[in-house]
Amino acid sequence: MAIFNAKDRIIECKLVYYGPGRCGKTTNLEYIFKAFRKQTNSEMVSINTMGDRTLFFDFLPMGLGKIRGCDVKVQLYTVPGQSRYRSTRKMVLKGVDGVVFVADSLEVRRKANLLSLKDLADNLKEEGKSIFNIPLVLQYNKRDLEQQGIPILPLETLEQDLNSKLKVPYHPASALKGEGVGSTLKEALLVTLRHLQKELHWTK
């Protein structure tokens, strides 16, 4: 998907927030939209229906300004998490350059995280990509719920479950409070732009 216009020195890339239903993908984008007003040059498109569930995708275009002499633009997407929307997730993944996998820290969502990560790997494979090669960052969301006495998975368990083979960067977060959202995005952009540098040589 990434498009590099060498003449005007503009690079455009696509980041997709993936994860099980109700893990906080849309909440991540909503926070980014509010907190990075300077960089978000248009409205966030969010198509939800009853129960705030994403049925199609969320879309947020951002302009990061000049990086190493190049105008960097990024399109952020979320996918619908519910298992029945697999074909929509496949569509949204078309041309993806980097992925943020948002895992739900709640103990009751342990299996949902694993299934969603497998679904991501399968859908990437169908796109001709490998989960082991694509720029990927994990976010362990809803860490704040521990303070309310809700059983959450220790980071070590999440790492063991989801990241023991991938060995990608991870960020604990509470998207509702905005904690860890910016650092996740920054790291995802960093690994994606680095990866694209190898492919497109977009920096001078």
Add this chain to the structure above:
Amino acid sequence: MLKEADIYRTQGLLSDSKAKYMELLSIIVKSKTLPNQEKLIAGVKSKVRAVEKSLNELRDAPEKPELSEELQGLIKKLFTFSQTKEAAAIEGAVALAKFGQYEQALKEFHKLLEQGVLPVVTAKNMIKCYTALKAPEAAVAQLAKWKTRDFFSTEDLKYIRAFLKTSLEKEGFTTPVPEVEETPASLPSKGRKKKEEEFLEISAISFNLQAGPFTGQTLDFDVHFQSANTVTVLLPSTKKDLADSLVPGTRLNDIQCYSPITVFRSTGTVSGSTKIKQGPRRGDYTLDITLDAD
């Protein structure tokens, strides 16, 4: 436990919430020393009913509601990657269908058909839309209309009918699909050149190279695009050596062609090779192979 169930509910994790309420209910029911037991049971049961109501509403909600024209336009814009006008137009309509916007997709496919854009591909997509809309009668009626127009040859109509029949059967519809008969109206006009729609749709090809570094290797490709007897396949950027071997003019003397209804052998020539410069396949190669007409 109650707080946990309440939080799952506010998080939208309705099944988990219900399970927790039920667990709590079972503990309360078993308890023999709990004061206000009846009141507590009634309170939890009321919460269970509320969660069940939300679950039912979700289950009954349309899977893909119809979106506004503006959002449909955005979908087309965001999910169209092809460079050629025709392929992009089809891709846009297919994107609408993939996002469940079948009514609008049908309108777009109708327009494309009127413009003569890849009629067989367009017709198949229309059938997919009718099937998804659970409108088998409309699909059959559409086929009947196509029989009276000159969009398709008899051979194409037979192929489209077979596709329609299979699609309906797959979805469990028993609607009868009338046979396609040979009629003067549906025959190609005299002297008319073979057009795109008169060639069988080919979904994959395989062939062996007779010269160069890949001699003897069987190469399999999915067909990405087809226009008349020219098929376009994609080579990943990692297969540069292979792309370099398949220069335009290369003869292919034994090509196995796979169509949804048959497998046949053909011969052909590499008629084009392009490195993709933009879009999701940037860096990959497209290879055009023109099959010999007979």
